Amino acid sequence: QGGHVGERVLAWPTRRDLGGFAREAQAQVASRVAPPPGVLLERHDAAEAGAPTRRAILTGALAAAVGVVAVLGLALGDARAVLLTLAGAVFALAGGLAALALSGGVLGLGAMAGLVALLGLAVRSTMQLMARLRTLTRDGRPWTHATVILAAEERLAPILIAALLT
Secondary structure (H helix, E strand, C coil), rough: CCCCCCCCCCCCCCCCCHHHHHHHHHHHHHHHCCCCCCCCCCCCCCCHHCHHHHHHHHHHHHHHHHHHHHHHHHHHHHHHHHHHHHHHHHHHHHHHHHHHHHCCCCHHHHHHHHHHHHHHHHHHHHHHHHHHHHCCCCCCCCHHHHHHHHHHHHHHHHHHHHHHHH
């Protein structure tokens, strides 16, 4: 390439964390290999190549989060309901990430898709609960702990069935 002679070395790591493997390999090569004058060492890895994709996914996720909050605000019409829905999503995300960490998993594309599905279920379930609470309060019940418990009891079976079948 460009008048230079090149040699390619391929590695097939067995670890799922490609970024960690790439950093470790780079450190090992730097500490053990002293190239002679005129020899240039270059490194290209899948983790480095995937960085723009990860940035694009994170940017899209941030834009989607802003859109979700806006849609929740329009759908629920109540700041308290929006905050409770978002709190449910945060707890679902924390539980999903804890399960991922406890299982020794890596946050790859499949895990991200699973977390998005989990967040969708959590938001949908919370919105169902908020809709039932709104109906109860419109029917004259005050927004109290007892009203929240009643709404949760009434919506428990449909929410569990949707979660189990999804």
